[in-house]
Amino acid sequence: MHRMSDMEDYTHYLNDKISSLKHMLELSVDVKTGNMIGRIAQDVDTVAGVLDEFEKLVAKEKVLLTRLKEMEMFFQNELKDGRHLQDNIPEHMPRKKEPEVSEPPPCQKGPVEQQPAKQENIKKPTKRPIKEMEVITMPEYDGIPAYMKGRITYGQLNATVQIINTAVMGKYKILRQPVKNLNNHERQLQQRFKEAETKDTKGNFFVVENDLCEFGQMKMDKRFQGILSMLRHCQRLREVRGQGLTRYMLL
Template sequence: MSDLGDMSQHLQDKISSLRRLVDLSAAELPQNKMKKLGKELFLLEGLLEEFEKCVDEQKEQLKHLKKLELLFSKNVEDLQHLKDNMPAHMPRKKEPSNEPVMVQNGTSEVQNAPPLNTKIPKKRHIREMDFITMPEFEGIPPYMKGRASYDQLNAVVQSINTAVAAKYKILHQSAKSLNNHSRKLHQRFKEQETKDTKGHFFLVEEDIREFTQMKVDKRFQGILNMLRHCQRLKELRGGGLTRYMLL
């Protein structure tokens, strides 16, 4: 019997039956009854051995389940710790939307859904800078890091990605579909391109000011040095501009 409860009940029934036989044995049972009593005792001994074996197996299973419970509890604690300490710069899957791109003068550009029977243009990929990992941050020379923290460094990475996305979303649209301000931006972006930037994504300081709230100051320049050290971007100078090209 595989079920421990069923086996226990079966044993109880056998023991009750044997007790009745023993009580009756005082009345000088016939030889055939005595043989039956011996047979029942033999069967009971086998059942007891099987019962003990089943109990041992149940103990081993219980021990194994307790180990699994401790392991699962540890995993739950680790997952809760990760959830409570999720970095603010952790990239998340972006849902497609038709939200407008806000530019500095408060105007917006919305790319409406194309009408029926109109060929849908192929969506162009916009490059994003990878966030700095902790080993990379720890490998930056102390004189270069100064007082900048790991979170501050990746906050700049996030702002750069925001500016790149806004800039190239405008660039990927037809100039005729843009309003006056965005059309001027589109023209400026085109004029700033060179043969060295062809096929690459880049920004200038003016783009950071246009699309983010970040201050382009000495601290920002220091963080750009760290990003160059981590091979996230490189500088291209020419025509009175410094271009920050994503690698």
């Protein structure tokens, strides 16, 4: 606002000086002394100086306008990128879970029965949460050697991570169920899961090829072997062999 005000002041000043010069030139025809000519010369010099300042102000305004356009373009690109990211969030990225809202207990009418006192200092055994493999980050993917990645994309790699997690969850949910709660097929699976365990896998979560086929419908082809090499490189799993089985143990 100050710059625009300065430019307006210069414009009014120049207009006043130009009008004054025209008037003096008209009067100089009838004046024989040199005083009027000297005054005109001084005004011309003043106007010339003002013009120089005006040109400097115009040049500054042009530079400022160019910078503002560059900033506008920058923020437009940032806004476009942000909207693209918002509309294209990868499915494998973890999402914030909404907190569960518990309903208040209904009001009770009539006499309240005395509840038996709870026994204290009785700890129920708690089960460890089923471990899931963390998704591969973009810096980790970029750090995988090119010969190991081949044509496997970032999305394909994390899609396999999700399949492995699905197999792990399905397997250990059955393992933790009482036998009486399982159907015949699930009982056979539970027995197979237990037979695949060894002292090296004790306390860890792992799957074998049959588990991946059962729960994830995964094809055990050359491409899958390449993805396993990438996951080992990123320290997401390690292989434990024995008894004719390859166990993929989560780290």
